[in-house]
Amino acid sequence: MTVLEQIQQLRSELHQHNYQYYILDQPVISDFDFDQKLKQLQALENANPEFFDPNSPTQRVGGAVTKNFETVEHEYRMYSLDNSYSEADLLDWEARIQKMLGNVPIQYVCELKYDGASISITYENGKLLRAVTRGDGFQGDDVTANVKTISSVPLQLHGDYPSKFDIRGEIVLPIAGFNKMNEALLDIGEQPYSNPRNTASGSLKLQDSAEVAKRPLECLLYNTVGINHELDSQFTALQKARNWGFNVPQHSILANSIAEVLAFIAHWDVARHDLPYETDGVVVKVNNFNQQEELGYTAKAPRWAIAYKFKAEQVSTILESITYQVGRTGAITPVANLKPVQLAGTIVKRASLHNADQIEKLDLRLSDEVYVEKGGEIIPKIIGVVDPTKRDIFSIPVIYITHCPECNTELIRKEGEAQHYCPNYNGCAPQIIGRIQHFISRKAMDIEGLGGETVALLYKSNLVTSYADLYELKKEQVLPLERMAEKSAENLITGIEKSKQVPFERVLFAIGIRYVGETVAKKLAQHYKNIDNLMQATHLELILVDEIGDRIAESVVQFFADADNKLLIQRLKQYGLQFEIVEKELVLESTVFSGKTFVVSGVFTKYSRDQIKAVIEANGGKVGSSISSKTHYVVAGDNMGPAKLEKANKLNIPILSEVEFDTLLTN
Structure with missing residues (x-):
């Protein structure tokens, strides 16, 4: 079997x-086996980019970066x-279409109306060609x-x-x-x-498709066009679409x-409350396509649906009080306490x-009767006051606090931000x-035996005032704490010690x-290799790192x-924590790029940026994110960052296209 046939x-x-x-x-193989096949395919594709x-x-993992989404008609x-x-509205609609069709039998298809972002996807010869947002109905974003x-x-x-359809x-x-x-945000x-x-x-308008790939989005399809x-x-069209491989919801019926x-x-x-998705209604369509065609459209909508x-x-209740919570970043969140x-x-x-x-905006007063709704069916929110005229004439609008409810420090509010902060x-x-x-959370240090309540107890007992203090704790110090026994105290100290790895x-x-979440932390660690390099990084150097913007760069500089x-x-x-990245040993395909440092920027057609970086490293080269006098080549796609382009020209560093990169690799 040839390589192409294997692929x-x-x-x-x-x-x-x-x-x-x-x-x-109905999966027929395990997730592990699927991942192994995917890795095998990835390796073959990387080795055979043609x-x-x-x-x-x-x-599926993404990697393409789109600075400006093309408008497509x-x-x-x-x-x-x-x-x-x-x-009554539905009966009126039925009467209108019956009159237009001449009182013939009509069947209806009922489908749940899912609350998401509308999309139109074009397929040609069975392959996904293009996906476009609804936009204004005439044109949308690619x-x-x-x-x-x-x-x-x-x-x-x-x-x-069919050969082509939407x-x-x-x-x-x-x-x-x-x-x-x-x-994860909290x-x-x-x-x-x-x-x-x-x-x-x-999510559809995020510039980096690799970030979209991390979000658990699903696509529910329900309408074929052009066929x-x-x-x-x-x-019939719904069943056909299912057979072709589309995720067509099963919750639809043919009604007589x-x-x-x-x-x-x-x-x-x-x-609907038992469904895994949000729904906000039901769409009713005339089933027969000939009848649909006869009914036609108004200026903005089909008459047949x-x-x-x-x-x-929505319910009403009494606003009893407003309290203010302080987050770990100092952000103040007002909370309405309701009857x-x-x-x-x-x-x-x-x-x-x-x-x-x-x-x-809501013009709230304490003791108001307010309307409460579940925003997006999940988070309760106040949407208005029931009848402002029934208020006590002496009631006064709620005045937002000016000082922190915990430490009494005067709050600040930065220009352009909605949130108040305690500085x-x-x-x-x-x-x-x-x-x-x-610091101790699962995705961070994951310290076994130490939970949020215990942290609060340690702080209130003056045993810790920062996360560094955790590494000086002794078993005899934590034993007197509430609900702390000999074994749990031992587990806590052992967990702290293990976190050093x-x-x-x-x-x-x-x-x-x-602003430095899991993904950003990985990128910064991989780029700067150790904490000392990162601590010395300037704002300009940071924004030249892939996917690090002004806001993150400013926050990192301020922190250090x-x-x-x-x-x-x-x-x-x-105390022995790891502040340097451990480089994994790389098996080289060749040494053609040995001693050369590349910077990859822009959007490519043949490769993703990650694929180009993988090829560079697999052939002995190094990948940098910021351009310096030590950079040997810049591999540039469309929409290359202007700061990188200017610096590369200033330092006279060769700029390679995708084709030129391939030539350099094979010669």
């Missing part, structure tokens, strides 16, 4: 396994849907690189698919995945995302009357108020406790530099400019 066979197998896993929910295929299963317009909110990272989007179809649907973020993303002291729909929509003349009905449509709506108005919108679950009320199956006692602007970094108890809790990138994440932070790092070094 094609692996691609075919992996496409089929993706279909079995994500569409049929067989590159943009729709290979290896492209839809071949077939993406219409909006008219909305209905009651049984987000192909980002959509290819979504596992439930097939890159290669199977069966009797399919429409929604990019959604499952509720469980959304909650997990928010937990771990690093950042503001959580507001709801799954906006997060899914924002309806080859089929007879919507329900409007009474059956109303029964479907009544069922899902309750059952209508959306029934579920009522948002307990049942909402969407849970008892709600508190609701988010976000920031001072939101409180002012007392080293003296505000919740900030100090929060930083230590972050945690690798540098996780230590860097653990020390709690604002603080004398107390420098002292903490020095102490942690003395």
Whole structure:
């Protein structure tokens, strides 16, 4: 079997396994075996770049960077849907279409209306050609690189698919995945995302597809376009799309009357809360394509379809008080304390108020009767006051606090930011406790035997005032603590000792530099190799590192400019924590790039940036992110960073295109 045949066979197998896993929910091999096949394919593709295929299963990880999304005109317009909110609205719609069709029998397809970001995907000869956002309906943004990272989007179809067509649907973020993303943000002291729909929509416009690949997005498809003349009905088209490999939701029915449509709506108005996704209604479509064609369109919507919108679950209750929480970064979050009320199956006692602007916009007063809704079905929020005229005439608007509720330091609010902050970094108890809790968390130092409550006890007992103090703790000091027995005290001290083996990138994440999450910490660790190099980095040097922007660079520089932070790092070094990256031994394919340092920048057509870097290292070269006099070559794609281009020209460093890089590799 030739190399190309091996590659094609692996691609075919992996496409089929993706279909079995994500569409049929019937995997036939283990995750481990799948990963092994994927690694085998990746190795073959890296060694044989002439067989590159943009729709290979290896492209799911992303890597393409898009600075400006190209605007693409839809071949077939993406219409909006008219909305209905009651049984009467639906009966009126039925009467209109019956009149237009001449009172003939009509079947309807009922589909759940998923709350996500609309997408149109074009397939040609069974391969994904292009993915475009809805935009204004006439044209949208080309987000192909980002959509290819979504596992439930097939890159290669199977069966009797047409030669070319569009399919429409929604990019959604499952509720469980959304909650997990928010937990990760809270771990690093950042503001959580507001709801799954906006997060899914924002994910499609991220510039780095590798970041999109990390998000648990799914694509639910429900409408074929451009081939309806080859089929007879919507329900048939849905089944065909499933057979071709698309993730078409199973929760749809063929209804023979409007009474059956109303029964479907009544069922899902309750059952939707058991779904893994957000839904905000039901879409009702005339099933027969000939009837659809006869009914046609208005200026903005098809006459043959209508959306029934579920009522948002909303209750009223009394605003009893507002308290303010202080996060580990000093961010102040106002929280509304409510008279307990049942909402969407849970008892709600508190609701988010976000920031001072939101409180002012709502014009809140204590003892107001307020409307509470579950924002995105998840986070309770106050959306308004029931009847402001019923207030006590002496009530006054809520005034946002001016000083920290914990340490009484005057709050600050930076220009352009909605959040207020307590600047007392080293003296505000919740900030100090929060930083230590972050330091010991699972994705950071993962100190076994030490939890958040114990950290608070250690601080209140004056045993620790920083995370460096943990490494001076003795068993006899922690034994007197509440709920601390001999064994648990031993486990705590052992866990602290074991954490000294945690690798540098996780230590860097653990020390709690604002905006430096797991991914950024890895990039900084890999680029600077040790903490000393990073501490000496300037703002300009930092922003020249791939994917490090102004905000992160400014935060890193500020952190290491603080004398107390420098002292903490020095102490942690003395205790034996890992502040240098351990380089893995690399098996070389050749030494053609030996002694040469490359910087890779821009967007490429044949390779991803990560693939080019892997080729450089596999052939003896080094990859740098910032250009200096020690750089031998810059490999440049489209949209190369202007700062890098200017510096490369200034230092007279050769700039290679993809083709020139290939030539250099093979000569």
